[in-house]
Amino acid sequence: MHDALSLVVGPGAIGRLLALSLQGSADRQPAARLLGRRLLPDRQWLTRPDGEQRWVDIATVVEPQLAVQDIKLVHLTTKSWATLEAFETLAPHLPADTPLVLWQNGLRVQHPLTERWTGPVLCASTTEGAYVVDNDHVVHAGHGQTVLGHLGGGHAELAEEIARQLSGAGLAATAVDDIEVRLWHKLVVNAAINPLVARFRILNGQLRESPWRERVEATLAELDALMQALDIPPPASSTSRPWHDLVWQVIERTAANRASMLQDLEASRPTEYDAILGPLREAARTADIATPELDQRWQELDQRAAD
Numbered sequence: 001m002h003d004a005l006s007l008v009v010g011p012g013a014i015g016r017l018l019a020l021s022l023q024g025s026a027d028r029q030p031a032a033r034l035l036g037r038r039l040l041p042d043r044q045w046l047t048r049p050d051g052e053q054r055w056v057d058i059a060t061v062v063e064p065q066l067a068v069q070d071i072k073l074v075h076l077t078t079k080s081w082a083t084l085e086a087f088e089t090l091a092p093h094l095p096a097d098t099p100l101v102l103w104q105n106g107l108r109v110q111h112p113l114t115e116r117w118t119g120p121v122l123c124a125s126t127t128e129g130a131y132v133v134d135n136d137h138v139v140h141a142g143h144g145q146t147v148l149g150h151l152g153g154g155h156a157e158l159a160e161e162i163a164r165q166l167s168g169a170g171l172a173a174t175a176v177d178d179i180e181v182r183l184w185h186k187l188v189v190n191a192a193i194n195p196l197v198a199r200f201r202i203l204n205g206q207l208r209e210s211p212w213r214e215r216v217e218a219t220l221a222e223l224d225a226l227m228q229a230l231d232i233p234p235p236a237s238s239t240s241r242p243w244h245d246l247v248w249q250v251i252e253r254t255a256a257n258r259a260s261m262l263q264d265l266e267a268s269r270p271t272e273y274d275a276i277l278g279p280l281r282e283a284a285r286t287a288d289i290a291t292p293e294l295d296q297r298w299q300e301l302d303q304r305a306a307d
Helices: 013-024 080-093 110-116 156-168 179-200 204-208 212-229 242-253 260-266 273-287 292-306
Strands: 005-009 032-035 043-047 053-057 059-061 071-076 100-102 121-126 129-134 137-142 146-149 173-175
Touching: 005 013, 013 032, 013 043, 013 053, 013 071, 013 129, 013 137, 013 156, 071 080, 080 110, 080 273, 100 110, 110 121, 121 156, 121 179, 146 156, 146 179, 156 173, 179 204, 179 212, 179 242, 179 260, 179 273, 179 292, 204 212, 204 242, 212 242, 212 273, 212 292, 273 292
Parallel strands: 005 032, 005 071, 032 059, 043 137, 071 100, 100 121, 146 173
Antiparallel strands: 043 053, 121 146, 129 137
């Protein structure tokens, strides 16, 4: 995998950060290629968290049949709502044993694609921060941590190999055997933060203030009850409120961030509200748990999507 050529599908912030980091860490030979709906400049600026800027030369393509040439690994970094279409466009051109890594928020695509694809499918969850400045510039806003693994706990060696490749490219990564639990943890964080900051167009840190703090706490009460009903192991904590601790730690750590859902709304792009809130609301209905806060957030964002 060290010398393998990776295809990154979806040149948004995380996709471009991933591709440019892989390419920038390579010795002479290409390490990554970008596939998108439109061509981007083949020379891209990458600004690192310490402010250092560098040019990275990388091939961008729009034709799937050309994109897959010599590819050994595919990273799908499209938004959740666009992932199945992207997969269906690409799949006929891929060797049947090509590994996929899914980087989507929420829990809408991970199980369907794991079941449908003939090769190994790994899921990733990341806290890396990135945003796009222009067609030729992406900013790595803050170092994070990526965990990845197979939903069933398999393909451990492959997960370890990809984690080493990512870490070698400056994106700290760890292979885990409980990725589904980690995805639920990320879902709780996203559900508590993203819909509120998108609805009120505020920074993450403003959730610490009234009246938004009370809304976060009410949402956390619903999520805590739901996670208990689903038997999802809570994150490690020194207190009796692990979900509360997890979400507020993320809010503190990302206080100056504009959440991706807010960025999507401001740019008039579709959001991932259904991928994040939908699975939680469906699980709550099955468990007969009332979730008025989650329902209200979903209704607000669903109405915006319909407008």
